[in-house]
Amino acid sequence: xxxxxxxxxxxxxxxxxxxxxxxxxxxxxxxxxxxxxxxxxxxxxxxxxxxxxxxxxxxxxxxxxxxxxxxxxxxxxxxxxxxxxxxxxxxxxxxxxxxxxxxxxxxxxxxxxxxxxxxxxxxxxxxxxxxxxxxxxxxxxxxxxxxxxxxxxxxxxxxxxxxxxxxxxxxxxxxxxxxxxxxxxxxxxxxxxxxxxxxxxxxxxxxxxxxxxxxxxxxxxxxxxxxxxxxxxxxxxxxxxxxxxxxxxxxxxxxxxxxxxxxxxxxxxxxxxxxxxxxxxxxxxxxxxxxxxxxxxxxxxxxxxxxxxxxxxxxx
Amino acid sequence: xxxxxxxxxxxxxxxxxxxxxxxxxxxxxxxxxxxxxxxxxxxxxxxxxxxxxxxxxxxxxxxxxxxxxxxxxxxxxxxxxxxxxxxxxxxxxxxxxxxxxxxxxxxxxxxxxxxxxxxxxxxxxxxxxxxxxxxxxxxxxxxxxxxxxxxxxxxxxxxxxxxxxxxxxxxxxxxxxxxxxxxxxxxxxxxxxxxxxxxxxxxxxxxxxxxxxxxxxxxxxxxxxxxxxxxxxxxxxxxxxxxxxxxxxxxxxxxxxx
Amino acid sequence: xxxxxxxxxxxxxxxxxxxxxxxxxxxxxxxxxxxxxxxxxxxxxxxxxxxxxxxxxxxxxxxxxxxxxxxxxxxxxxxxxxxxxxxxxxxxxxxxxxxxxxxxxxxxxxxxxxxxxxxxxxxxxxxxxxxxxxxxxxxxxxxxxxxxxxxxxxxxxxxxxxxxxxxxxxxxxxxxxxxxxxxxxxxxxxxxxxxxxxxxxxxxxxxxxxxxxxxxxxxxxxxxxxxxxxxxxxxxxxxxxxxxxxxxxxxxxxxxxxxxxxxxxxxxxxxxxxxxxxxxxxxxxxxxxxxxx
Numbered sequence: 001x002x003x004x005x006x007x008x009x010x011x012x013x014x015x016x017x018x019x020x021x022x023x024x025x026x027x028x029x030x031x032x033x034x035x036x037x038x039x040x041x042x043x044x045x046x047x048x049x050x051x052x053x054x055x056x057x058x059x060x061x062x063x064x065x066x067x068x069x070x071x072x073x074x075x076x077x078x079x080x081x082x083x084x085x086x087x088x089x090x091x092x093x094x095x096x097x098x099x100x101x102x103x104x105x106x107x108x109x110x111x112x113x114x115x116x117x118x119x120x121x122x123x124x125x126x127x128x129x130x131x132x133x134x135x136x137x138x139x140x141x142x143x144x145x146x147x148x149x150x151x152x153x154x155x156x157x158x159x160x161x162x163x164x165x166x167x168x169x170x171x172x173x174x175x176x177x178x179x180x181x182x183x184x185x186x187x188x189x190x191x192x193x194x195x196x197x198x199x200x201x202x203x204x205x206x207x208x209x210x211x212x213x214x215x216x217x218x219x220x221x222x223x224x225x226x227x228x229x230x231x232x233x234x235x236x237x238x239x240x241x242x243x244x245x246x247x248x249x250x251x252x253x254x255x256x257x258x259x260x261x262x263x264x265x266x267x268x269x270x271x272x273x274x275x276x277x278x279x280x281x282x283x284x285x286x287x288x289x290x291x292x293x294x295x296x297x298x299x300x301x302x303x304x305x306x307x308x309x310x311x312x313x314x315x316x
Numbered sequence: 317x318x319x320x321x322x323x324x325x326x327x328x329x330x331x332x333x334x335x336x337x338x339x340x341x342x343x344x345x346x347x348x349x350x351x352x353x354x355x356x357x358x359x360x361x362x363x364x365x366x367x368x369x370x371x372x373x374x375x376x377x378x379x380x381x382x383x384x385x386x387x388x389x390x391x392x393x394x395x396x397x398x399x400x401x402x403x404x405x406x407x408x409x410x411x412x413x414x415x416x417x418x419x420x421x422x423x424x425x426x427x428x429x430x431x432x433x434x435x436x437x438x439x440x441x442x443x444x445x446x447x448x449x450x451x452x453x454x455x456x457x458x459x460x461x462x463x464x465x466x467x468x469x470x471x472x473x474x475x476x477x478x479x480x481x482x483x484x485x486x487x488x489x490x491x492x493x494x495x496x497x498x499x500x501x502x503x504x505x506x507x508x509x510x511x512x513x514x515x516x517x518x519x520x521x522x523x524x525x526x527x528x529x530x531x532x533x534x535x536x537x538x539x540x541x542x543x544x545x546x547x548x549x550x551x552x553x554x555x556x557x558x559x560x561x562x563x564x565x566x567x568x569x570x571x572x573x574x
Numbered sequence: 575x576x577x578x579x580x581x582x583x584x585x586x587x588x589x590x591x592x593x594x595x596x597x598x599x600x601x602x603x604x605x606x607x608x609x610x611x612x613x614x615x616x617x618x619x620x621x622x623x624x625x626x627x628x629x630x631x632x633x634x635x636x637x638x639x640x641x642x643x644x645x646x647x648x649x650x651x652x653x654x655x656x657x658x659x660x661x662x663x664x665x666x667x668x669x670x671x672x673x674x675x676x677x678x679x680x681x682x683x684x685x686x687x688x689x690x691x692x693x694x695x696x697x698x699x700x701x702x703x704x705x706x707x708x709x710x711x712x713x714x715x716x717x718x719x720x721x722x723x724x725x726x727x728x729x730x731x732x733x734x735x736x737x738x739x740x741x742x743x744x745x746x747x748x749x750x751x752x753x754x755x756x757x758x759x760x761x762x763x764x765x766x767x768x769x770x771x772x773x774x775x776x777x778x779x780x781x782x783x784x785x786x787x788x789x790x791x792x793x794x795x796x797x798x799x800x801x802x803x804x805x806x807x808x809x810x811x812x813x814x815x816x817x818x819x820x821x822x823x824x825x826x827x828x829x830x831x832x833x834x835x836x837x838x839x840x841x842x843x844x845x846x847x848x849x850x851x852x853x854x855x856x857x858x859x860x861x862x863x864x865x866x867x
Contacts, residue, residue: 029455065667067674112852119609119670123802126849127844170434177433177440178419178447181412185420188409195369197395197424197487206430211695230793240674247671261519276690279682286675294668 022161029157041269043225045262046160047218050167052261053243053254054214057171059243060251060300061180062207063187064114065122068129069215069242071109074136074234076102076216077223081148084224091154095163095220102216103209105132110208114201129239136231147230148223155224163221167214172254174210183207187252244282248289250296255303260296321380322347322491322523323368328377330367332428337363338547341377350517352538354558356568358549361527362404365495369401370394374375383492396424398490402480402497404527410469414460414479416443417468418451419487454482458512458521474505478512483517494526498533510537535559543567576709580740581832582825587716588642589783589824590723594778595801596808596816596823597730598771604747604811605767607666608658611673613775614798615680616653620646620776622684623787628699629823639722639780650772651765659761684791692790695783719781726777727817730770734813743767749810796840803847809857818858 025042028034034042049138055069076098083094113124137145174180182203185193194200205313223229245264264282271278317413321344328341338360345351353361366372368379370391379386400421409417428443447490455461460480463471468479478499484492497513514537517524524566528534534541535555543551543558545567558564579746595617623645624638634722657676661669703714734740742763745753752759782797782820804823808815823843830842850857 041566116851118666120851120855122670124848127847131844133840173434173436178423179430179433181416181420182423185409189407194391194409197392199392276682276686279678280686283675283679287657287672290668290672294664
């Protein structure tokens with residue numbers, strides 16, 4: 001019984017903390033106490049958390065290095081914008097279509113490329129991401145390189161915060177199940193995993209599709225917050241941005257990805273006027289983390305209430 | 317040997333770049349039998365295991381397992397048909413706990429759906445405790461229950477070998493294939509392992525095929541032996557028959573005997 | 575037919591540049607199994623060095639190219655020592671991520687120092703002349719690029735085939751442990767490989783400066799990726815493969831720009847890459863290898 005109580009207690013604390021955080025920000029926004037700069041940073045944080053957590057499912061837990069995440073974000077952004085801006089459909093339809101569309105793109109790209117290993121897979125996904133961008137540049141319906149402008153600003157704080165939370169909950173629940181263990185075993189030893197009866201191809205594609213789908217959600221939120229999207233926004237540098245967050249947080253740690261996404265977003269906002277310095281810093285983060293702590297800040301550990309409890313109680 | 321054969325292999329062939337690793341390999345194993353495959357290093361024993369479990373595709377021949385030809389099936393499908401194996405060079409999921417290693421092998425019988433996992437349905441919680449109970453049961457048999465939270469990589473060699481067997485068992489196989497399970501163990505550990513192999517065969521009604529290149533070891537536990545040399549079966553029979561076979565002695569000691 | 579021949583003439587010099595860059599990718603991959611993402615950026619550094627040699631020091635193009643090659647050889651060795659050597663025993667993914675980091679660092683540190691604007695490669699360094707050759711128009715810069723690239727490739731072939739260094743390089747790429755036992759210094763051989771690869775990239779950078787008339791901090795990205803595709807196409811790790819792949823990519827690109835839509839010029843490279851990865855990841859000259867269980 002003790003175990004069951006603990007489970008509910010933990011869930012209760014999490015819900016209360018998140019609700020408080022949500023309400024606080026919502027209050028500050030409606031009361032006009034939050035400067036535009038901070039509002040944009042908070043929105044970017046939610047979008048980046050969604051991106052980082054979804055990429056960490058692919059890169060961190062499945063162990064398949066994908067460098068094309070921005071491509072799936074682009075698919076989601078464009079589909080959602082077409083739904084709301086051009087077809088006048090409600091935002092939720094746009095979001096769902098974006099997730100389905102990006103997931104489908106993940107499926108189409110994942111099935112052939114996930115046969116490749118390691119660096120070959122990385123390069124193939126990079127190429128696919130770029131092909132998505134070049135294709136968008138050449139489609140007249142979405143204005144080619146100029147992109148779509150004047151997208152309705154539907155992505156309010158509840159949508160942004162909710163999007164990030166749904167992503168985290170779904171991916172964490174997936175990881176902490178037998179399906180998640182199957183996915184992680186692929187990272188550990190693909191051959192052994194296959195010989196233990198796990199259809200590794202199926203689960204690699206599953207992780208890729210789920211990750212791509214949530215990147216699509218991030219794209220939809222991005223399009224409806226910044227109300228303008230261009231193919232150039234989703235080039236491979238954007239994929240590298242997301243990669244920096246996942247690598248910094250730790251390959252195989254959701255909380256690590258979240259913390260790193262928040263940190264990197266804050267850093268980006270602070271260095272807004274110095275884009276070159278920002279990129280130099282990103283580069284140094286990648287190099288230094290890989291040399292001195294290749295498992296990332298959190299490794300494959302998760303930050304949990306128990307960790308706080310330990311610090312609180314001073315026990316080891 | 318008049319029982320129904322669980323697996324029957326005929327005319328199996330595999331070559332790597334012109335080198336015949338396995339040729340004209342004929343083999344059968346009856347239900348509940350314990351058979352050994354022996355031979356000098358490099359004779360092609362592990363290649364045979366890789367062919368049976370689908371890691372390699374044979375060039376020719378067929379592998380009948382309960383009236384189904386396994387040739388061309390993916391390794392995970394072959395595992396779901398009821399064949400599980402261990403590896404000569406231990407291949408555990410090193411950065412995961414011992415318990416998770418075993419749970420992963422139980423995945424093929426997962427009792428809840430993907431959606432059940434995402435939405436945390438009651439079925440998910442029930443299923444998870446079933447999986448955990450089963451995994452702990454297997455660990456208990458191998459006296460590893462107290463190691464369940466340790467990372468696989470941190471365990472001593474002998475325990476890692478045993479976890480490999482536990483993991484293979486957790487897939488609920490009909491045929492268990494052990495690739496040099498006693499490699500690197502001292503005589504006492506080997507003896508204990510052989511006892512354990514006999515025990516699990518009875519307990520889980522298993523058929524077991526094992527590779528060893530240390531002959532004395534297999535002689536004690538196997539009912540029937542196949543001897544492989546240069547990719548070909550050179551002898552087959554009871555341990556006593558094999559011990560007396562001239563070709564086997566030559567294969568092990570070289571051509572100059574005698 | 576004449577136009578087709580003209581396109582081939584145009585494509586040859588571009589292909590020679592890609593081949594030079596691809597050689598560096600393939601040599602490094604062959605020896606330490608790393609996709610050196612920063613290779614295209616080393617080429618950019620080479621172009622920049624030659625630019626400053628031409629404008630600030632007023633040297634001629636040959637001195638500028640030599641300066642670029644020497645500077646980049648040193649630079650390549652330093653990058654390997656600082657960023658890649660500590661990772662030699664870690665996963666290939668970690669090394670690849672580091673290489674991406676080095677690439678971003680070179681690009682944006684250059685922007686930070688020199689600004690993002692593109693610089694015009696001094697025309698006086700290489701006055702353009704056109705020759706008519708049986709209805710074809712051949713530019714002297716194309717001839718210069720093609721000839722010097724081919725000369726460099728011949729020198730490289732000589733080094734790899736006939737010198738002690740070349741033998742050491744081949745030995746290390748075949749079996750590092752065995753090479754150590756034969757008394758070969760692996761560290762030194764890897765450094766030499768980076769030096770040669772980076773020098774070739776620098777030469778390609780100078781040629782690219784002449785070819786496009788401009789240099790800028792991000793100029794290495796796209797040619798770098800295309801040369802990488804060329805290396806994969808020929809079979810990564812295989813030196814003649816990189817040369818063939820480079821020429822194929824150069825010709826393909828001029829054909830697509832000449833006959834098709836130049837907006838798709840860059841997409842073609844990625845399309846080729848995906849095609850080859852899916853059909854035969856080991857490339858035209860490569861052999862497929864399985865995993866040992």
